[in-house]
Amino acid sequence: CETQSRLTNDLLHNSELFTLTYGALVTQLCKDYENDEEVNKQLDKMGYNIGVRLIEDFLARSSIGRCQDFRETADVISKVAFKMYLGITPSVTNWSPAGDELSLILESNPLVDFVELPDNHSSLVYSNLLCGVLRGALEMVQMAVDVKFAQDTLRGDNVTEIRMKFIKRIEENLPAGDE
Amino acid sequence: MTVHNLYIFDRNGSCLHYGEWNRKKQAGISKEEVRQEAQLIQLKDGFLTFQTSKYKLHYYETATGIKIIMNTDLGVPNAKDILHQIYSTLYVEYIVKNPLCVLGEQLSSDLFSTRLDLYIRALPFFSPRAA
Numbered sequence: 001c002e003t004q005s006r007l008t009n010d011l012l013h014n015s016e017l018f019t020l021t022y023g024a025l026v027t028q029l030c031k032d033y034e035n036d037e038e039v040n041k042q043l044d045k046m047g048y049n050i051g052v053r054l055i056e057d058f059l060a061r062s063s064i065g066r067c068q069d070f071r072e073t074a075d076v077i078s079k080v081a082f083k084m085y086l087g088i089t090p091s092v093t094n095w096s097p098a099g100d101e102l103s104l105i106l107e108s109n110p111l112v113d114f115v116e117l118p119d120n121h122s123s124l125v126y127s128n129l130l131c132g133v134l135r136g137a138l139e140m141v142q143m144a145v146d147v148k149f150a151q152d153t154l155r156g157d158n159v160t161e162i163r164m165k166f167i168k169r170i171e172e173n174l175p176a177g178d179e
Numbered sequence: 180m181t182v183h184n185l186y187i188f189d190r191n192g193s194c195l196h197y198g199e200w201n202r203k204k205q206a207g208i209s210k211e212e213v214r215q216e217a218q219l220i221q222l223k224d225g226f227l228t229f230q231t232s233k234y235k236l237h238y239y240e241t242a243t244g245i246k247i248i249m250n251t252d253l254g255v256p257n258a259k260d261i262l263h264q265i266y267s268t269l270y271v272e273y274i275v276k277n278p279l280c281v282l283g284e285q286l287s288s289d290l291f292s293t294r295l296d297l298y299i300r301a302l303p304f305f306s307p308r309a310a
Contacts, residue, residue: 052282056275059241060267065224066242140190140243172190172244 015087019113026126036123043125047132055137058084066141070166071095073143074102077134086110090162103150106160117154125149127160134164142170180254180304183234185295187270189283190244196286198295200305226259237262245270255304269295 029039058064062080067073074092083089087110094103111127125131131147138145144167151157187196227238230253237249239262247262247270273291274280280288299305 053275055243056241056245056271059243060263060271063263064242142244 015110016113019110022111022129023115026124030121030124036121036125040123040125040128043128044132044135047129047134048136049132050129051133051136051138052140054085054133055140058137070099070102070143073138074104074164078104081137094163096165100166102164104162104164106162109153109160112154115154122155125152126154127152130162134162139170142172144168144170181252181306182255182299182302182304183250183252185250185265185299186246186248187286188246188248191283193283194285195283196292196295198292198299200299224259226262228257228259239263239266241266251304261302265295265298269298 026039026043029042030036033039033042058081062084064076064080067076078090078092082104088106088108090104090106092102093105095101109127111130115126117124117126125148127149131149134147135145146165146167148163149161150163151159151161153160181201183202184197184199186194189195225240225242229236233253235251235253235255237251237255237258239247239259245266247265249258249262251258269291273288273294274286275282277288280286286292
């Protein structure tokens with residue numbers, strides 16, 4: 001129906017604007033820092049600052065409560081969070097035997113539509129913002145994680161793979177009570 | 180039926196916001212009374228409520244440690260949806276999404292305070308004078 005196609009149209013336009021904005025951000029960072037490693041760090045830092053706030057928006061909109069374990073967390077991240085914010089549902093695979101490390105395989109990545117990495121930026125992790133977002137968001141729900149790209153189609157790999165490792169539970173540091 | 184006051188705490192226990200509407204100034208609620216008469220009603224999904232003979236306390240905690248506490252008189256029913264709405268339509272919209280608001284500090288957003296006040300006053304069970 002007409003309303004539905006208008007909504008889809010708006011979504012598509014928004015997603016293009018988002019992709020182009022992200023591209024402009026990365027380009028500017030490359031100009032400012034002139035060093036891929038430094039740009040990767042800045043993207044991670046920005047992502048972290050986004051993540052610590054994005055988690056609140058996520059909790060408000062999804063009404064999801066606390067997850068029981070890391071597996072449930074991974075499920076929620078891939079099926080709800082990625083879907084909500086990027087419109088994609090990565091698959092969760094390659095669990096470590098201890099159940100503390102997993103891979104998110106992204107079939108597509110809206111951030112990299114229209115993007116090709118030039119030769120002089122071979123160590124740039126273009127979508128590194130995502131790693132920071134995941135790290136920041138999970139820290140706010142008491143989970144310390146290490147997140148990084150293991151494979152990236154932009155750099156010639158077959159798939160885009162984010163590897164996420166659970167480090168430890170962060171204890172809430174409430175002030176000591178009167179008793 | 181009325182709302183007495185409302186607190187918002189962050190994950191470290193810092194008080195981010197305090198609002199007061201119909202707080203009884205005279206000594207009516209003592210610590211002994213709370214201990215003797217508090218009856219826990221339920222704790223589920225981060226929400227808890229208990230009441231004494233004098234007031235009812237509604238508590239909501241998010242997975243990120245944000246705690247919203249509302250004290251009302253006894254006529255107020257389960258406020259879980261209200262507290263969740265305060266979190267999602269007020270705290271998240273006006274504080275979290277405002278890059279100038281530093282998280283973890285006392286909230287200084289006038290817009291937030293005004294909206295929260297309007298929201299509380301618009302609640303169906305709110306009346307300017309206590310029952």
